[in-house]
Amino acid sequence: MSDPASAATTGEFPLSVQQEFLWEGIRFRSFGRSIASRGNPSIAVELAGSLDPGRFRRALKLMIRRHEPLRTTLTDLGPAPLQKVAEDLEPPLAYVDLAETVPGDRRPATARALVAGDQGGEFDLVAGPLWSCLLVRVAPSLHVLSLSFSHLIIDGVSLVGFLRQLGRLYEGEDLAPLKQQYRHFAEESLRPAADAGARVEYWRDRLLPLPGRLPFPTDYSATPPALISFEEENFRSPLTPRQLREVSVRNSATPFMLNLAAYAAVLARTGGAERVVIGSSVARLDLKADDDQLGYFLDNIFIPVLVRPKDTVGELVRQVRSAVVEAQRNILPYTELAAALKPDFEQSRPWPGIHLYDAWVRGRVFEAATDTAASASFGETTVKLFPAPSGSAPRAVLDPRHQEAYSRYYLPSLYLNDAAGSNGYIEYNRAAFAQNTIRRLAAHQQAFVSRLADPQTRVDEAWRAVKSTTEGKQRLS
Known part of the structure; x- marks a missing residue:
């Protein structure tokens, strides 16, 4: 070098x-x-x-x-x-x-x-x-x-x-x-890992068969949706930061892992599936030579989660914790990963990573940075964040070659804003969901996190309790 x-x-x-x-x-x-x-x-x-x-x-x-x-x-x-x-x-x-x-x-x-x-x-x-x-x-x-x-x-x-x-x-x-x-x-990143072959086998074992379109109820019937128009719905945990820390300690897991496990469970139980693959980003600050260096330092990982109704929620969290750790340990360049999972990858390109996961759950990659923006200064000015409008303008999907892949964007993704996992937002496609549905989904997810306080509770019991406390005003589907 x-x-x-x-x-x-x-x-x-x-x-x-x-x-x-x-x-x-x-x-x-x-x-x-x-x-x-x-x-x-x-x-x-x-x-x-x-x-x-x-x-x-x-x-x-x-x-x-x-x-x-x-x-x-x-x-x-x-x-x-x-x-x-x-x-x-x-x-x-x-x-x-x-x-x-x-x-x-x-x-x-x-x-x-x-x-x-x-x-x-x-x-x-x-x-x-x-x-x-x-x-x-x-x-x-x-x-x-x-x-x-x-x-x-x-x-x-x-x-x-x-x-x-x-x-x-x-x-x-x-x-x-x-x-x-x-x-x-x-x-430096282009140097192959010494155990690259073992990493390939790890992902073949975990991600094959590749995720299909998870059965999940939508509000609008277009399949795939003719439009992609993203919106954000904010949520806040009913638990205090101290209570969330106690739940994390009880499960020997980070708040990110708790939220990921809860979201995977809600998606699986709502859609009647057992396997959900969650994609996520890992901020690789350890790869930077110094704090001032600018660039793209994120690695992407994929976490397959089996949501078995008879398992305890503690077993669900332990499964997620192990999968997150192993996914980070086996990070592989995308082109190598895709070629290992899809033999005709080169002929299919561009073949985006969205084929590898059902939904996205991101920890505080961006928010961890932006919530400290006030520490910047320009002379005598006072610096504070300026709230910009969220969401995106509608975009039509007209090319048949792209409609199947774009349709995968229908499943809402979860983003956390703070280290405690106490608030965040769900990004969703307005062409597939009404706002009230996403509010209900956020309520289900946060209620399931609360149920992790007792690791011995079974997944099906936790789900019934979640639905009984958040159901009533409107059905999810």
């Missing part, structure tokens, strides 16, 4: 194995176009106080010189593109002054609309740039800053790393040189 200290600041290099999984999905969703428009990691903050736009732009230029991912594009849209690092890049900064053009009572809504447009924007993966920066002047001493990136060049934890470093550069601080650039991490 080349020496990070003497590495060139331009050139081409392959995707990391972490990016390969992501790229397969992006390529599939882009329908051969040179853009990607969904799942952009984004953050928006409100800056209260004096802000100098000239100093801000200079800080952006320094960030671009400091981090290769901010100058990165792809060479092509094929199955194995190279990443290309430009020598320099003009900051992709849009500055909008509402203070002089929009009445005061309309400025907050206008700012929210501008942020939503920025965060839902599309990036040309070949032409670049693969990120955008929007600075909105709402009042003389109030700005809103929105940052949005293609997922290929950044992960959620890196969002706040970007924000903090940008603030330090704005304040004139000299930052220590990075220990390495993302290219060096990518090169």
Whole structure:
């Protein structure tokens, strides 16, 4: 591997194995176009106080010189593109002054609309740039800053790393040189694991047969749905953080494992299935050379869960705990994993990872970063998160080749916001579900977590208790 200290600041290099999984999905969703428009990691903050736009732009230029991912594009849209690092890049900064053009009572809504447009924007993966920066002047001493990136060049934890470093550069601080650039991490990731063969066999044993479309009741009859339009429904646990910690200790499991086990049980029991495969992301902070390094450092794991009615909920959690640990121990590059599970993988590409799981449950990958955004500073400004609208605009699925795979997006996914697992949201397709149905699903999931307080309770008993406490106003299906 080349020496990070003497590495060139331009050139081409392959995707990391972490990016390969992501790229397969992006390529599939882009329908051969040179853009990607969904799942952009984004953050928006409100800056209260004096802000100098000239100093801000200079800080952006320094960030671009400091981090290769901010100058990165792809060479092509094929199955194995190279990443290309430009020598320099003009900051992709849009500055909008509402203070002089929009009445005061309309400025907050206008700012929210501008942020939503920025965060839902599309990036040309070949032409670049693969990120955008929007600075909105709402009042003389109030700005809103929105940052949005293609997922290929950044992960959620890196969002706040970007924000903090940008603030330090704005304040004139000299930052220590990075220990390495993302290219060096990518090169290292391509080295095959010594036990790669054993990992292949592990996944063949766990994921075959591949998940089918889980039988699960929807509110609308389109199968597959003609539209994909994502919305988020927030939830909060009926248990206090202290009670959740006690449940975790009683089951010798993390809050993430508890929520995953409960969600798998609710999906399986509602759909009348026994096996559910849950996909998830693992933030690999251990792979970063230093805290300031930006890039995509997520690995993806898949957890098959057998929801047997006669098992105790304690046995269910232990099964999940073991599966999560083993999945992390056997992480495999996506192309190798897919080829092992689907012999005609190369002929079927793009073949996204959504074929490998029924639903997604994510721990606090992004939220763990964004809830600390206030620790950033820009001179004398006060920094706090700016709430941007959630959800996405409806998108029609017209190509028959994509309808079967896109139909798999119908199953709602669960996202946790805090370390205690006490709140989060469910992302769902409005073309398949009504809001009240998702509220009921969230209530079922959280009620099942509560039932884990007694590990000796059987799964079928816990499910009956969950339904009896949350049923009544509306049926799930």
